[in-house]
Amino acid sequence: MDYSADLKCHVVPNSKQNGFSPILRSHKSATTLEPTEYKHIKTVYDIFWNSVKEAPEKPYLGHRPYNPQTNQYLPYVFESYKQVGERVSNLGSGIIKVRQMHSDKSKNGSILLRNWPVAIYSIARPEWIISDRALSTQSLFCVGLYDTQGQSQIEFILNHSETPVVICSLDKVHKLLSMADQLPLLKVVISMDSFERVGSNLPGEYIPSPFNTRSIDVLKHWAASKSIGLYDFKEVEEIGKQNKIDHHPPKPSENFVLLYTSGTTGNPKGVVTTHRNYTYSAISNTLSRSSYIKKNSVFISYLPLAHCYEKGQDLLATFTQGCLGFSRGDITKLFDDFQALQPTVYLGVPRILSRLYDTISAITINAPGVKGMISRRGANEKIENLVAGKGYHHSIWDPLIFDKTKAIISKRLEFIITGSAPLEPKVLNFLRISFQSLILEAYGMTEAPIISLGARPEDLESGIAGVPTIGVEIRLRDVPEMEYLTTDSPSPRGEILVRCPSVFKHYHKDEEKTKEVLIGDGWYATGDIGKINPTGTVSIIDRKKSIFKLSQGEYIAPEKIENFLSKHPLIMQSFVHGYSTKNFLVGVIVPDPVTFIPWAKKLLLETANSKENELARLMGFEQLTKNRIVNKNLVEEIDTYSRDAGLNGFEIVKAVYIDHRPFDVESNEILTPSLKLKRFHAAKYYKDTIEKLYS
Incomplete structure (x- = not known):
């Protein structure tokens, strides 16, 4: 990557080191990280x-x-x-x-x-x-x-x-x-x-x-x-x-x-x-x-x-002498509270913004008949204008359609920040034109309670967390075990490191975990994988550890779910996966043939006619794993098993591919020599399968 190009962030000169990207800063922090404003405010x-x-x-x-x-x-x-x-x-x-x-x-x-x-x-x-x-x-x-x-x-x-x-x-x-x-x-x-x-x-x-x-x-x-x-x-x-x-x-x-x-x-x-x-x-x-x-x-x-x-919102409101109105705490009545308060700023989360998209699109672009046709024309024209840099407003379509959609949150709405997990681009841009408001994605974490990366108004693609904010330094480091390198072309990739005075002090009573993430010289290792785009913006693309988020912002520990599934008598091996743009989990299941074959045959014999009964009796292990009725019933079996054990709804696998071939060390290389799942390799190996499960 050409770091000497005209980028949207400042590249600190001579900061490139072996195994690391150069250090990135905001252009406003090119010479110093310490803001010159508000020197009297220290706590x-x-x-x-x-x-x-x-x-x-x-x-x-x-x-x-x-x-x-x-x-x-x-x-x-x-x-x-x-x-x-x-x-x-x-x-x-x-x-x-x-x-x-x-x-x-x-x-x-x-x-x-x-x-x-x-x-x-x-x-x-x-x-x-x-x-x-x-x-x-x-x-x-x-x-x-x-x-x-x-x-x-x-x-x-x-x-x-x-x-x-x-x-x-x-x-x-x-x-x-x-x-x-x-x-x-x-x-x-x-x-x-x-x-x-x-x-x-x-x-x-x-x-x-x-x-x-x-x-x-x-x-x-x-x-x-x-x-x-x-x-x-x-x-x-x-x-x-x-x-x-x-x-x-x-x-x-x-x-x-x-x-x-x-x-x-x-x-x-x-x-x-x-x-x-x-x-x-x-x-x-x-x-x-x-x-x-x-x-x-x-x-x-x-x-x-x-x-x-x-x-962070509380302190931002207090710092800027704004006012903070509290919802009554009932999520089903949240929009009634919006109407009563008429906020100008809204800190959104993908779960609620996706719900708003579903609600608004149902009564506009997905509406039947003439209403839907007119709404689609208006939305397409507004999105074209938005991408062309002509703003969020339209003299014809807003009074006709989008003043009403904006009022669902607030007639005074000016600005939405969203974090936790990325939104799909079509959702993000539709909400921008529906609310006639700036919507920016941001990236932060408990250990560094600051918007470390923030999108700029012209960055309209979802998944671009943006550029370092004022007073923050960002760099990437190689993660060779996941094939993410800062020498990758055209976009350097690696684990995101953050350095600024907002980085936390330590984990309470846990020196070992503190040392794992505070890696020296003030850097906090986030565990998130990012890439530096040719423009200098940074996108979040993966998670270093096995923990990841779904679109509603819930953290998923797939290893915990896989260990749980392995205790089911029908299941020998499992691989659980999810995307941050999706709201449910999918999985690959390798069944135990000893228990699976008689279970599947009995199931088919009970649901089939006499001709199909004969076919069911003749089916081998591989054929049974490909049968739709068997797949549907295994998903139902997993759902019941998971709910009975008290798993959260977002931890339950909703679609599975049943593979008759076990994970191993040599033929598919999904296991390490110590027989641990190579999660990154499994995701690559089953990439097309995962895409089909989500479609």
Whole structure:
């Protein structure tokens, strides 16, 4: 590749090394990585209090109160930056105070030394952000818990992080108390929902509450029996108001948040990130998106705040003094919340954007009759204009069709960012013209919570993650075992390495795994395979490890699924595969002839007529593997077997090719000499088969 050409990124001179590509940067970071702007903002604490100072009366956090009298959600109500600031200060003081009240007096000194964790356990809602900001006022740090996490993972995370205080929604209190015997360090639980309002007919609850005053009394007695202090949010705020403690701002190097990865093959890893990591990210993301993110932007929050993607949006909104409206938490009512809020910025995920594509295309380009014909003509003309650089708007087709499709999300919509997994090009461009909005794909990860690669407005192809953002360095390194080399032509290929001040500190209590990915000189090895395109953009093309994502953003550990399938009596070997543009798994199954042949023959004899019975009796192993009825029933057998074992829906193989030829070391070279699956080679060997399974 000609790195001296006029590229969309800056190539650091003399940075090419054997086994590595040159280092790539944003043109805006050609001479220095450190932004010259916002020098006074060094921590997340600074981000929030700078916005309180500059925009005290601007709306900040909003929600839709629930009215139990009408069984309806009301319009959004907002608290200003100043109002939230007062609550944050009070809550921070209150957390320190209640922690002291439920600890040995001998430990009060260590409590005041700060830098201990507080877990937050709920859907995204204003109290999540208020809690997070409150922790920073006292140099405490957050442990993020997903609302949907199971008991075993919650138990592991709270013990692994040594968390003494949990702030949660009311529906989580009994779950925590039920595992209290397994949580010896848990001392305080704080309910985000007011105990006084339980059973009230006054508007204000976030969700229709199944609790009443009696159930609250039961919870309080239960907590007391476990020596756990149980409070509600307002109560702790009032305790803090009456016992004010001066702010104890964190240093940039101190912990900001401990987020746990999904843990598809074992216990999740705790990713320790600092105030410096997330502050640098907020500054870089703001500078890189300054043309699209304005100071009056309206964001909608509906994704888990225990994920770096949503956490990044929270800090971007706060940094730019925007307002953040929270969805009620019911994904089926999400678009009703969009209508009520009318956001200008939307952080999308492929799962929901694909659903929007299906909905909008069904009533436009895929509609029957004249409506469909007119819609297809309008969409084709708008996409041609878009590719030609003429923008997203059209004076005829927008009033006729696409103003209505834009309004499905928001009439004020200006900008969509999507990450997690790539969208197919036809989906991406159709949504661009349907929403009359800029849609950019972005690339980041928990260990480097920054948009490391971001598409530019003119990059209309899906799968192009883009160019390095401001303050980020990217390079590739050879992965010879997968035949990805930085000397490949025309596009160098290899594992993506990221270096910037947003790269995480370490994995909590796991030095070995930390050393595997922090490879020296500040580089983080992502495990993703990328290629550098002739224009200088970088595309994500594969995953180094066996873990990959489907289009809905779910991580898949194929080895785990293959090990599970191998326990089925009909299955001898299996290879599970998926594409990031598809929403389901496919597989190659090598059946065990000892069990498979009698099972398949019995199946055919029971479903066939007398003539076909005779043919079924004569079928050999290879013929049986090619039979459609046998294939269909084996897929059903795998589905039942997987569901009975508790596999997630996205982990269940939906289509299979049955191969009578076993995987081996010599004839098809799918196994290593130690009889392990060579996943990369298997994907190449069965490439055409996989394509047919998806078609």
